[in-house]
Amino acid sequence: MKIFQPKKWQYLFITAFAFFLLESCKPKGTQSAAGGDATKAYVAPGKYDEFYNFVSGGFSGQMSVYGLPSGRLLRVIPVFSTDPEKGWGFSEETKPMLNTSHGFVPWDDAHHPELSQTNGEVDGRWVFINGNNTPRIARIDLKTFRTAEIIEIPNSAGNHSSAFVTENTEYVVAGTRFSIPPDDANGDVPIDSYKQNFKGNVSFLSVDPKEGHMKIAFQIRTPGVNFDLSHAGKGNSHGWFFFSCYNSEQANTLLEVNASQRDKDFIMAVNWKKAEEYLKAGKGRKQAVRYAHNIYSDKTHSATSTIETEITVLDSKELADMVYLIPCPKSPHGCDVDPTGEYIVGSGKLAALMPVYSFTKIQKAIADKAFDGDYEGIPVIKYEAALHGEVQKPGLGPLHTEFDANGNAYTSMFVSSEVVKWNVKSLEVLDRVPTYYSIGHLMVPGGDSKKPFGKYLVAYNKITKDRYLPTGPELTQSAQLYDISGDKMKLILDFPTIGEPHYAQAAPAELINKNSLKFFKIEENENPYAAKGEGQAKVTREGNKVHVYMTSIRSHFNPDNIEGVKVGDEVYFHVTNLEQDWDVPHGFSVKGANNAELLIMPGETQTLKWVPEKSGMFPFYCTDFCSALHQEMQGYIRVSPRGSNVALEYSTGKTPAPSAAKEPAK
Amino acid sequence: MNKHLSIISRILVAFASGALIAVFLLPAWRIDLFAPQYPEGLSMYIWINKLSGDVEIINGLNHYIGMKHISAEMFPEFKYLTYVVIFFMALGMTAAITGKRKILLIYIIATIIGGLLVLYDLYRWGYDYGHNLDPKAAIQVPGLSYQPPVLGHKRLLNFDAYSFPDAAGWIVIGAGTLCILVWLTEWYINRKKRKT
Numbered sequence: 055m056k057i058f059q060p061k062k063w064q065y066l067f068i069t070a071f072a073f074f075l076l077e078s079c080k081p082k083g084t085q086s087a088a089g090g091d092a093t094k095a096y097v098a099p100g101k102y103d104e105f106y107n108f109v110s111g112g113f114s115g116q117m118s119v120y121g122l123p124s125g126r127l128l129r130v131i132p133v134f135s136t137d138p139e140k141g142w143g144f145s146e147e148t149k150p151m152l153n154t155s156h157g158f159v160p161w162d163d164a165h166h167p168e169l170s171q172t173n174g175e176v177d178g179r180w181v182f183i184n185g186n187n188t189p190r191i192a193r194i195d196l197k198t199f200r201t202a203e204i205i206e207i208p209n210s211a212g213n214h215s216s217a218f219v220t221e222n223t224e225y226v227v228a229g230t231r232f233s234i235p236p237d238d239a240n241g242d243v244p245i246d247s248y249k250q251n252f253k254g255n256v257s258f259l260s261v262d263p264k265e266g267h268m269k270i271a272f273q274i275r276t277p278g279v280n281f282d283l284s285h286a287g288k289g290n291s292h293g294w295f296f297f298s299c300y301n302s303e304q305a306n307t308l309l310e311v312n313a314s315q316r317d318k319d320f321i322m323a324v325n326w327k328k329a330e331e332y333l334k335a336g337k338g339r340k341q342a343v344r345y346a347h348n349i350y351s352d353k354t355h356s357a358t359s360t361i362e363t364e365i366t367v368l369d370s371k372e373l374a375d376m377v378y379l380i381p382c383p384k385s386p387h388g389c390d391v392d393p394t395g396e397y398i399v400g401s402g403k404l405a406a407l408m409p410v411y412s413f414t415k416i417q418k419a420i421a422d423k424a425f426d427g428d429y430e431g432i433p434v435i436k437y438e439a440a441l442h443g444e445v446q447k448p449g450l451g452p453l454h455t456e457f458d459a460n461g462n463a464y465t466s467m468f469v470s471s472e473v474v475k476w477n478v479k480s481l482e483v484l485d486r487v488p489t490y491y492s493i494g495h496l497m498v499p500g501g502d503s504k505k506p507f508g509k510y511l512v513a514y515n516k517i518t519k520d521r522y523l524p525t526g527p528e529l530t531q532s533a534q535l536y537d538i539s540g541d542k543m544k545l546i547l548d549f550p551t552i553g554e555p556h557y558a559q560a561a562p563a564e565l566i567n568k569n570s571l572k573f574f575k576i577e578e579n580e581n582p583y584a585a586k587g588e589g590q591a592k593v594t595r596e597g598n599k600v601h602v603y604m605t606s607i608r609s610h611f612n613p614d615n616i617e618g619v620k621v622g623d624e625v626y627f628h629v630t631n632l633e634q635d636w637d638v639p640h641g642f643s644v645k646g647a648n649n650a651e652l653l654i655m656p657g658e659t660q661t662l663k664w665v666p667e668k669s670g671m672f673p674f675y676c677t678d679f680c681s682a683l684h685q686e687m688q689g690y691i692r693v694s695p696r697g698s699n700v701a702l703e704y705s706t707g708k709t710p711a712p713s714a715a716k717e718p719a720k
Numbered sequence: 721m722n723k724h725l726s727i728i729s730r731i732l733v734a735f736a737s738g739a740l741i742a743v744f745l746l747p748a749w750r751i752d753l754f755a756p757q758y759p760e761g762l763s764m765y766i767w768i769n770k771l772s773g774d775v776e777i778i779n780g781l782n783h784y785i786g787m788k789h790i791s792a793e794m795f796p797e798f799k800y801l802t803y804v805v806i807f808f809m810a811l812g813m814t815a816a817i818t819g820k821r822k823i824l825l826i827y828i829i830a831t832i833i834g835g836l837l838v839l840y841d842l843y844r845w846g847y848d849y850g851h852n853l854d855p856k857a858a859i860q861v862p863g864l865s866y867q868p869p870v871l872g873h874k875r876l877l878n879f880d881a882y883s884f885p886d887a888a889g890w891i892v893i894g895a896g897t898l899c900i901l902v903w904l905t906e907w908y909i910n911r912k913k914r915k916t
Contacts, residue, residue, distance in 0.1 A: 608780060635777045636760075682784065683858055 094537055095547035097124040102567070105499050107512065107560040108167045108181050109533065114553025115162045117183055117194065122499070122510055122560060123535055125549030133192045133201045134162030134185045138650035142201075145652055146626065146661035147356035147581070154206050155344040155361065159188045165556040166217055166283075170261070174221035174288045174395075174504030178565035180266050182217035182226045189213035191228055191259060193266055195352075197571045202350050205268045208237050208343035208365060209255050215284040215389075219261070221292050221504065225326065226268065228257040229281035229297050233304075236275075237343045248306035252278035255367075256297055258326060267349065270362075272333050273341075274324060274377065275369045277430035278304055280313070281322075282387050283454070288504050289395030291413040293327040296398050298382065298389035302429065314404060318381035318437065320429070321389055321400050323416060328376045329368055337373055338366035353580045355658050371431035378420060379429050381437040382409060388454035392463065392478050393504050397442055399463060399478075401452040408452050408465065410481060412442035443481045449474045453494060454557070456501030458508040458538060464501075466493040466513065473513055473536065475543060487543040489534055492516040498538070499560035507562060511536040511543065514555035521548060531555055572636040574657030581659035583628035588612045593704040600625045600702070606640040606654065607632040608681040610706060611674070614689030618702030621669050621695055627652070630659040641677025644691065651677050666693040725819045729902045733824060736895035736902075737812020743768050743805055746888035749842070751868055753778065754880045764790075765886060768801040785866055785877075786857025787849055797841065808834065812899070824903055831896045842883075843870045 097103055103121025106128075111117055115135030119128045136143030136152065143152045143160055152160055162185035169176040180202075181194045189210035195202040207213050212231030219226045233252040235241045243251045254276040259268045280301040287294035302319045305312030332338065343365055350357040370377040380400075388401035398411040418424075419439035426434045451469030458464070462484065465474050471492055475485040495514050499507040513534040522530055530550035537544045576586050585591045585603040591612040592603045600623050605612045611629075619625055629642045633656035643651040644664055652660045666672065676687035694700040725733070747765035750773075754761045762774040762781075770792050779789050792798055811830065815823040850867025853860075859877075866876050869883045885893060 608783075633780070635774075635780070686858075 091537065091544060091546045094544075095123040095125065095535055097121065097126070102563055104563060105507075105510070105560045106563055106566050107497075107499075107558055108169070109514070109551055109558040110164050110167050110183060110556045111552050112165065112531075112554030112556055113163050115164050115185070116553065117164060117167055117181065118552045118555075119199065120533070120549070120551075121563075122512070123547065125533065125535060125547050127552075129199055130552055131194055131199055131201065133183060133194065134159075134164055134190065134204070136160040136650075139653065141650050141652045141660060141662070144650035144662070146663055147659075148350070150357040150359035151201060151204055151348045151350055153348055153359035154188050154190070154346045155208075156188060161187075162190060163187045164192075164553075165214065167557060167559050168218050168226070168502075169559045169561055170223045170266075171219055171221055171503055172223070174292075176500055176503050176505075176559070176561045176565070177223075178561050178569070180223075181559065182219060184213045184216035184228065186212055186214055186231070189228065189230065191217045191226060191268065193226075193261075193268060195266070196566050197569050198352065199570070200350070202266065202352075203268060204346075204348045205259065205270070206345035206347070207257050207270070208345045209234070209253070209273060209341075209367075210257070215256070215281040215297050218284050218286060218295075218502075220286040220295070220326070221288045223261045223263070225258045225271065225286075225295075226261055227284055227286075227295060227297075228259065229284055230255055231280050231282065233278035233280065236341070238341055245306050248278060249304050252304075252306070254279050254281060254299070256281060256284075256295075256322075256324065258295075258329070268347075270345075270365050272329060272338055272366045272368050274329065275367050275371075276322070276377070277370075277432070279320070280309075282385075283389050285389055285391045285398075285502060287391055287395050287398075287413065288393070291391065291395040291398075293325065294413070295324045295326055296389050296391065297322040297324065298386040298400060300385035314385060318383050319385055319402075320379040320434070321382045321386060321398065321411070322432075323378045323380060323435075325376050325378075329373075332368055332373050332376065333366060338368050341365055341367050351580075352574065353578060355574070355579065355581045355584075355660065375420075377432050378416075379432050379434045380411060380416065380440045381426070381434065383407065388452070388465075390455040390457075390463075390502065392457050393459065393506055395504070397478050399455045399465070401454060401465060403451050403453055403468065405452070406447065406450075408445040408448050408455075409437075410442045410445065410478065411440045415442065416440045445476055445481045445483065448476065448483060449486065454496060456496055456498040456511070457506050458498055458501070459506045460508070464496060464498060464511055464538070464543075466496040468492055468494065468516075473511065473543060475538075485542055487536060487545065489513045489515055490521050490532070490548070491519060494555070495557040497558040497560060499562070502559075507560075509537070509539050510560075511538045512558060512560075514551070514558060516554065518550075522550060533558075573634060573638075574655060576630075576632060576634060576657040579630070579657055579659060581628070581630075583626070583661060584659040585612075585628070585630045587632065588706075591704075591706070593618075593702060595702055598623050602627045602704075604629045604642075605632050606630070606642070606676065606687070608638070609676070609683035609687040611642075611676070611687065611689050612706040613704035614706045615708070616689070616704045617692040617694075618700045619666065619691055619693050620698055620700075621666055621693060623666065625664045625666065625691075627662045627664065627674075628659055629654050629662070631656050633657070638680060639678045640680055640687070642674065643677050644674040645672045653678060669693045669695045669698075723821050725815075725821055725824065725902070725906055729906055730816045730819050732902050733812060733827075733899055734816035736898040737809050737816065737827075739891050739895045740805055740809045740812070742891040743888040744802075746891070747772065747886040748889040748892070750884060750886040752882040752884075754882075755878045758879075767888075768805060769798045782866075784857065784859045786854030786860070787866060788852065788854075790849070795845070804834070821903070821906060824899065824906075828896070828899050828903055831899065835893075835896065839870055846870060 105122040107120040107122045117131045132142035167183040170180040189207035193203040207228045210230040214231035215229030233254040257273045260271040279299040282298045284297040300319045301313035348359045382400035383402035383405035386400045387403045390399045419435045424436045424439035449467035449470045453466045455465040476483045493513045535547040631654040672691045749766040751764045765773045850865045
């Protein structure tokens, strides 16, 4: 046979050998990194995790809650996006939560969760998170793991450098990514009039220490740049807030080129104590604006939305000693303050080094007036005068830095897909570990507070490629857990995430789980449509509105037979869950409903609006498997044609007399 | 024969009957239920004049098997038990003040009879609740009753039921035992004295 001719045979052998050589030259990828220390991430069935991990859902608009170190998904909290599963944004009670000055906005892009802090330490009361697209900040109550408040930010577009807090949660901040003409100015101007008409601003929202309610205390008007991220000073830098900004070129088109021209952009340092003084002294200008402020009450089990009409603006150009700019190389992203509050790390995402600023030096530079001129009236501190030092060759594309309790920093490198550990004081790179792939933010529990808990680091990746079974063109995003308790970082677990994770926070479980509510007390239910017992169940008609005051308890609705509803009626099912036990929600759904289901927690009342469009028989049932008789938990609503004379009747458990069968409506 | 108690015995008897005040402050009996979906357990506490704990949740579960709704109004005992306890305290105090051994003996016998009546009453109510079920109940297991144990553990469908005295119950038992020990000690010492 031909194939055994010596020449051909030799040729084949050489080819195979060449292939072998090529294979071994290829970089080692996923396979070599497999073999994480799984035992460290193992949490036995029935055991609790050590940390709660609150992860932004990115373009899902929600926030997910994971357990660490297991990476088990515990809950997805609906925030800015509707969630038919929970009736969020579909029930009459929750619809006002998604109201804005643009009307009902059922989606957003949630990036940066931040736990409330007391004395610079996470306190486990609330998580704040930003809505990027239609600028908003939400506050999530960690007693209920639900969104308790959403406030819209005026004069903003792309609320990106948010929702970070000061060390006693005095303020939560917002900063506009897009500069735009202010809301009270005419926005109908040529786009290339950017430099004249477009303004930036950062907002300080005060937080009521008891109830958590937010209020826009003041906004600082700034030059028209893009704000990216921010962090509060702490310890000796308490009273200051630092915002990274890019596009100091003030480009309005092709930013990938035009906003990358200058060698340095800025970190903006805001002395908010000074701003408070100006505010008190009446130096602020009242501006007419419109923004929604939505609050959910656990007493009435419903939300209210108020359109607020005024804010106070402090001008960075006119008011001295309040705002300074510090040069920072190449379009900085992360702006992170170490646990002592002394060091501020700027991550110029296009730079080959990372500057670390010293708060003491910044103060000295201000006192000495070591300025390099100004930028639209704001003093620019000399780079060297503010600098503690530079981390040389940390990696490519530094984005974001968190800290441990031992003076080390961990920076994510987007371009080189790695986490780099370095010493904050000596600026020496200590270790580096790959991520799979393209890490965005990273997170150490308590890593942006005065008291990092260390132990773990989680990388949140943008690209997963070959890390998981493929699921068509859209692949999962992922988180990767590293053990940072030793000198060397060790990958111990990969887990998929919902949406696209940006920033995240984590807190020790015991700080939060002891306060977790088990159910709402029925006697404290102040919903005007609550039926706080089966005796209060009823159906009433007001014109074409039919109100069904319905109760649910294992395993029946009261009423479960309703007649006399007509086509075109607006039917409101106000369902009260009478259970007073942990983990016994009831669901409610009716055939053909154009919105969603209700998921009603024990002691709570929720309302589903339903407008029947044709006559007939419409079953409804409980959607949450509540008991052994869950499948029996159902009822019927009879819908008659418009103008029909079928009387409004309702009952539960009424058995008809044999001869009493009613005729169909004529 | 010395028919009077020693001063130490009288103090102990006074202490024991005074300790009965605990039943006004603490539950006397408890019934605990555990099931796979109730790993934390459900507890019902029985006081001398009321019920507390997860009574409503237990009622909610009991309706599947057609058990009657448990409520304090159904138990006439709750109306008069307070007076019974006051009577016992007064009797014990009388024994302590007069120092008469005979009254102590009556007190002890009455306590034992009272205790047995309480257990019988618990049994009777348990029997009633466990057997007189709604014939339309959703879950009906032929031949099965749901009578909780008077004392100790019993398996009822998916539930492990435990019935034991609670704090005040143990105090009553302790007080009764103390009185019995006092009486026995007195009896033993007197017998010795008579021999010598």
